[in-house]
Amino acid sequence: MAQTKTLAQLGLTAQGGRRADITGVTTDSRAVRRGQLFAALPGTRVHGAAFIGMALEKGAGAVLTDAVGAQLAAAALAGSDAALIVAEDPRAALAQTASLWFGAHPEVMVAVTGTNGKTSVSTFTRQIWETLGYIGINLGTTGVEGAWSAPLGHTTPDPVTLHRVLAEAEAAGVTHAAMEASSHGLDQRRLDGVMLHAAGFTNFTQDHLDYHKTFEAYFEAKMTLFTRVLTEDGVAVVNLDDPRGEEVASLCTTRGIEVIGVGRHPDARLRILGQRFDDTGQDLRFSWQDRPHTARLNLIGGFQADNVALACGLCIAAGAIPGDVFDTLDQLTTVRGRMQLVARRDNGATVFVDFAHTPDAVRIALQALKPHVMGRTVVILGAGGDRDAGKRPLMGKAAAENADLVIVTDDNPRSERPADIRAAVLAGAKGGAEVIEVGDRAEAILRGIDALGPGDALLIAGKGHETGQIVGDTVLPFDDAEQASVAVAALEGKI
Numbered sequence: 001m002a003q004t005k006t007l008a009q010l011g012l013t014a015q016g017g018r019r020a021d022i023t024g025v026t027t028d029s030r031a032v033r034r035g036q037l038f039a040a041l042p043g044t045r046v047h048g049a050a051f052i053g054m055a056l057e058k059g060a061g062a063v064l065t066d067a068v069g070a071q072l073a074a075a076a077l078a079g080s081d082a083a084l085i086v087a088e089d090p091r092a093a094l095a096q097t098a099s100l101w102f103g104a105h106p107e108v109m110v111a112v113t114g115t116n117g118k119t120s121v122s123t124f125t126r127q128i129w130e131t132l133g134y135i136g137i138n139l140g141t142t143g144v145e146g147a148w149s150a151p152l153g154h155t156t157p158d159p160v161t162l163h164r165v166l167a168e169a170e171a172a173g174v175t176h177a178a179m180e181a182s183s184h185g186l187d188q189r190r191l192d193g194v195m196l197h198a199a200g201f202t203n204f205t206q207d208h209l210d211y212h213k214t215f216e217a218y219f220e221a222k223m224t225l226f227t228r229v230l231t232e233d234g235v236a237v238v239n240l241d242d243p244r245g246e247e248v249a250s251l252c253t254t255r256g257i258e259v260i261g262v263g264r265h266p267d268a269r270l271r272i273l274g275q276r277f278d279d280t281g282q283d284l285r286f287s288w289q290d291r292p293h294t295a296r297l298n299l300i301g302g303f304q305a306d307n308v309a310l311a312c313g314l315c316i317a318a319g320a321i322p323g324d325v326f327d328t329l330d331q332l333t334t335v336r337g338r339m340q341l342v343a344r345r346d347n348g349a350t351v352f353v354d355f356a357h358t359p360d361a362v363r364i365a366l367q368a369l370k371p372h373v374m375g376r377t378v379v380i381l382g383a384g385g386d387r388d389a390g391k392r393p394l395m396g397k398a399a400a401e402n403a404d405l406v407i408v409t410d411d412n413p414r415s416e417r418p419a420d421i422r423a424a425v426l427a428g429a430k431g432g433a434e435v436i437e438v439g440d441r442a443e444a445i446l447r448g449i450d451a452l453g454p455g456d457a458l459l460i461a462g463k464g465h466e467t468g469q470i471v472g473d474t475v476l477p478f479d480d481a482e483q484a485s486v487a488v489a490a491l492e493g494k495i
Contacts, residue, residue: 003023004021004022004023004035005021005022005100005101006019006020006021006022007019007020007022007062007083007085009100010022010025010037010097010100010101011093011096011097011100012037012062012064012085012093012097013085014062014083014084014085015083015084015085015086018083018084019083020035020037020061020062020082020083021035021061022035022036022037022061022062022101023035023036023061024036024037024101025037025039025094025097025098025101025160026038026039026160027039027041027048027094027158027160029048029051029052029054029055029058030054032054032055032058032059032060033058033059034058034059034060034061035059035060035061036059036060036061036062037060037061037062037063037064037097038051038052038055038056038060038062038063038064039063039064039065039090039094039097039160040052040055040063040064040065040069040073040090041065041066041069041090041091041094042066042068042069042090047068047069047072048065048069049065049068049069049070049072049073050072050073052065052069052072052073052076052077053073053076056076056077056080056082060082061082061083062082062083062084062085063077063082063083063084063085064085064087064090064093064094064097065084065085065086065087065090066086066087066088066089066090067086067088069086069090070084070086089189091159091188091189091190091192092189092192094159094160094189095159095163095189095190095191095192095193096192096193097159098159098160098162098163098164098193099159099163099192099193099194100193101163102163102164102166102167103167104166104167104170104171105163105166105167105169105170105177105194105195106137106166106169106170106174106175106176106177107170107175107176108134108175108176108177108197108318108319109166109176109177109178109179109194109195109196109197110125110177110178110179110196110197110198110199110200110314110317110318111178111179111180111181111191111194111196111198111199111200111225111229111230112125112178112179112180112181112199112200112201112202112310112314113180113181113182113183113186113199113200113201113202113222113225114200114201114202114203114204114222114239114242115202115203115204115205115358115360115361116202116203116205116356116358116360116361116364117202117203117303117306117307117310118140118141118155118180118181118182118202119138119140119141119142119180119335119338119355120304120307120311120335120338121178121200121202121307121310121311121314122138122139122140122178122179122180122311123138123142123145123178123335124307124308124311124332124335125138125178125311125314125315126138126145126146126176126178127328127331127332127333128311128312128315128320128325128328128329128332129176129178129315129320130146130147131328131331132315132320132324132325132328134175134176135147135173135174135175135176136174136175136176136177136178137149137169137174137176137177137178138177138178138179138180139152139157139162139165139177139178139179139180140152140155140156140179140180141155141180141355141465142335142336142337142465144165144169146174147172147173147174148168148169148172148173148174150165150168152165154182154184154185155180155182155184155185156179156180156181156182156184156185156186156190156191157185157190158190159189159190159192159193162190162191162194163193163194166194176318178314179191179194181199181222181225181229183218183221183222184221186221186222186224186225186229187221187224191225191229192228192229194229195231196229196230196231196234197234197235197317197318197319198230198234198235198236198237198313198314198317198318199225199226199229199230199234199235199236199237200236200237200238200310200313200314201222201225201226201236201237201238201239201242201245201248202239202242202306202307202310203239203242203244203360204218204219204222204242204243204244205358205359205360205361219244223248223251226248226251226252226255226257227251227255230252230257232255232256232257234257234258234317235257235258235259235260235317235318236248236249236252236257236258236259236260237259237260237262237310237313237314237317238252238259238260238261238262239262239263239306239309239310240261240262240263240265240267240268241263241264241265241306242263245261245263245265249261258317260313260316260317262306262309262310262312262313263306263309269288269289269313270286270287270288270309270312270313270316271286271287272284272285272286272305272306272309273285273286273287273292275302275305277302277371277372278372279372280298280300281296281297281298281299281300282296282297282299282302282304282305283295283296283297284296284297284305284308284329286305286309288322288326289322293326295326295329295330296329296330297329297330297332298330298332298333298334299332299334299339300334300339300341300352300368300369300372301339301365301368301369301372302367302368302371303364303365303368304339304368308329308332312325312326312329336464336465337353337354337355337463337464337465337466337480337481338354338355338464338465339352339354339365339368339369340352340353340354340464340481342460342480342481342484342485343449343481343484343485343487343488344488345449345452345488345491345492346492347452347453347454348454348455349375349449349452349453349454349455349456349457349458350373350456350457350458351449351452351457351458351460351484351488352369352457352458352459352460353459353460353463353464353480353481353484354459354460354461354464355461355462355463355464355465356381356459356461356462356464357383357384357395357411357461357462357463358391358395359391359394359395359397359398360398361461362379362381362395362398362399362402362461363398363401363402365459365461366379366398366399366402366403366459367402369457369459370402372457373455373456373457374455375453375454375455375456375457376404376405376452376453376455376456376457377402377403377404377405377456377457377458377459378403378404378405378406378407378448378451378452378456378457378458378459379399379402379403379405379406379407379458379459379460379461380407380409380441380444380445380448380458380459380460380461381395381396381399381406381407381408381409381411381425381461381462382408382409382410382411382421382422382425382441382462383395383411383421383424383425383462384411384412384413384414384421384462385411385412385413385414385415385416385418385421385470386414386415386416387414389424392421392424392425392427392428393424393425393427393428393429394428395425395428396408396424396425396426396427396428396429396430396435397428397429397430397431399429399433399461400428400429400430400431400432400433400435401431401432401433402431403433403459404432404433404434405433405434405435405436405448405451406429406433406434406435406436407435407436407437407438407444407447407448408422408425408426408429408435408436408437408438409422409437409438409439409440409441409444410422410439410440410441410469411441411462411463411469412463412466412469412470412471413470413471413472414470414471414472415472415473418439418471419439422437422439441469441478441480441483442478442483442487445460445480445483445484445487446483446487446490446491448460449484449487449488449491450487450491458484460480460484463478463480464480466478466479466480467479
């Protein structure tokens with residue numbers, strides 16, 4: 001027999017006291033089945049109320065919307081027996097409803113927000129848990145990875161998908177889950193209804209201004225992880241080295257939330273004291289509660305220590321014993337598409353792929369690579385179309401100031417003219433580096449690798465783990481790591 005729940009069991013009250021036995025929850029009018037609750041949410045282009053009529057024709061047993069949606073669909077609703085729930089904030093109501101519908105989550109949940117580093121932090125958190133013997137997953141940009149896997153359409157999926165996935169993971173035996181909390185997801189209240197043991201903050205730099213419009217709106221969206229989603233008995237893990245770190249910590253302490261500060265800041269409880277780099281990784285010296293420790297990180301890039309520190313803090317905040325956490329660090333492996341070594345030339349030159357797609361991420365990635373490189377640093381980058389255009393010249397500037405050779409190419413142009421995007425990146429590429437333009441990304445990778453001498457390194461930035469290039473409405477197969485391997489093999493005469 002199919003599962004049903006009453007509106008009361010889902011925390012909902014319909015107008016006129018109307019009752020309904022709900023058979024499912026969806027935001028997709030095309031997927032409505034008889035007896036389901038259809039959530040008609042306000043959107044950036046169209047209100048979901050436009051699809052209420054279709055949902056009712058398919059047999060929706062209840063409709064959740066706001067006052068505007070109820071008014072827009074008044075005619076369709078008037079001729080229906082479906083229960084109508086009008087909420088002041090229908091997104092928040094949907095998130096809580098989805099949580100109650102799907103039920104159980106993994107026992108231990110943590111989330112991390114910030115402009116850069118979310119995927120690395122959540123993945124390292126999961127890796128630490130797994131080494132400690134827990135059954136863990138991480139959810140985000142790369143989908144669901146770990147002991148149980150599944151694809152995700154967004155970094156932070158819609159509440160129905162999110163709570164369904166969490167329930168399925170729990171049913172599969174997953175006990176620990178680390179998830180990325182995007183600013184879009186937080187702003188749209190997709191994480192509401194998730195009970196967190198801890199929440200982390202990596203950093204704050206320019207991104208997504210096409211959506212949030214202002215830096216403050218972008219920052220405030222991220223802060224709702226700490227001011228709304230994380231409860232007072234949770235723990236906040238904050239990178240105090242970021243210019244906004246102390247502000248984040250203050251917001252948390254004002255609510256009575258315990259804070260674990262990480263970084264080089266003198267107030268950090270988990271404090272990075274020193275790093276020593278070599279061609280395969282780094283040795284790390286740090287302290288926890290003023291007690292010194294050392295660890296080996298087989299990870300390229302000084303910033304990886306910051307990500308690892310935040311992951312350690314989340315694991316400790318979620319109940320792991322600090323000493324046990326620190327003993328796992330030499331087992332951590334590179335996150336797919338994050339400063340990932342993907343090829344090596346016969347002369348010893350190395351090729352890395354990284355997801356860096358913001359000005360600050362490009363700068364940090366190149367600066368972090370330099371201590372591992374004896375020769376020149378080459379970078380290939382572009383910028384995405386139909387996204388924050390203001391960051392394009394800033395990305396070019398960051399590349400030119402921190403590399404010896406910059407090759408500007410196409411990223412995901414989407415509906416924009418690729419040459420216009422490249423021109424914007426090139427306009428900011430002022431610095432000491434040699435700068436060239438190669439529109440075709442495969443050719444750019446080939447030329448970048450061909451330019452590598454002994455001791456040099458190439459960073460292919462922007463797409464990381466992605467396996468497609470979006471041109472117009474078409475996703476063409478394209479994998480930076482695969483292209484790099486093919487280019488090296490071709491140049492070395494192996495194919």
